[in-house]
Amino acid sequence: MRLPIKILTVLVVFSMISCKENAASKIKEENLKLAKERDFKMSEGAPAVSFSKTEHDFGVINEGDIVETTFDFKNTGKSALIISNATSTCGCTVPEYPKEPIPVGGTGSIRVKFNSSGKPNQINKVVTLTTNTANGKETVLIKANVTPKQNPS
Known part of the structure; x- marks a missing residue:
């Protein structure tokens, strides 16, 4: 039983000391330049x-209220826009997004519902869209000041 442990120990030590080379020193400047040019050309198309707005403030709402807003947008780029996912910073915020590609010049909207149950006080929730834009991600924000429920005496 000790032999396999010794062999494993030797392999782990060997693998740790055999990778002493600095990988960054192997990168060629010419390759970096070519990659930047390629990325620039890709982002041009x-x-x-x-967005008509990237932030929405619901103002003062009562705890337990379910509110929603819509973020309208236009594809102002040079190819079809694809939104592959939309996520929020918590389960209380639910985004709905178009699943079909948005053509150049086309419009769409992101509907965001917020359930304020258990979320008293000031809230800020970010919705992140995973897209095929040059950034790869776009964000919108909702805000509200949630008035806590009053406990009956």
Whole structure:
């Protein structure tokens, strides 16, 4: 039983000391330049999102209220916009997004519902869209000042 442990120990030690080379020193400047040029060309033809607003403040709402807003947008880029996912910073905020590609010049909207149950006080929730834009991600924000429920005496 000790032999396999010794062999494993030797292999782990060997693997740790055999990788002493600095990987960054192997990167060629020419390759970096080519990658930057390629990325720039790709971003020139990429879709772009222009939102009518990127932030919505619900103002003062009561704890337990369910509110929603819509973020309208337009594809101002040079190719079809694809939104592959939309996530929020908590389960109380639910985004709905178009699943089909948005053509150049086309419009769409992101509907965001917020359930304020158990969320008293000031809230700020970010919705992140995973897209094929040059950034790869776009965000919108909702805010509210949630008035806590009063406990009956």
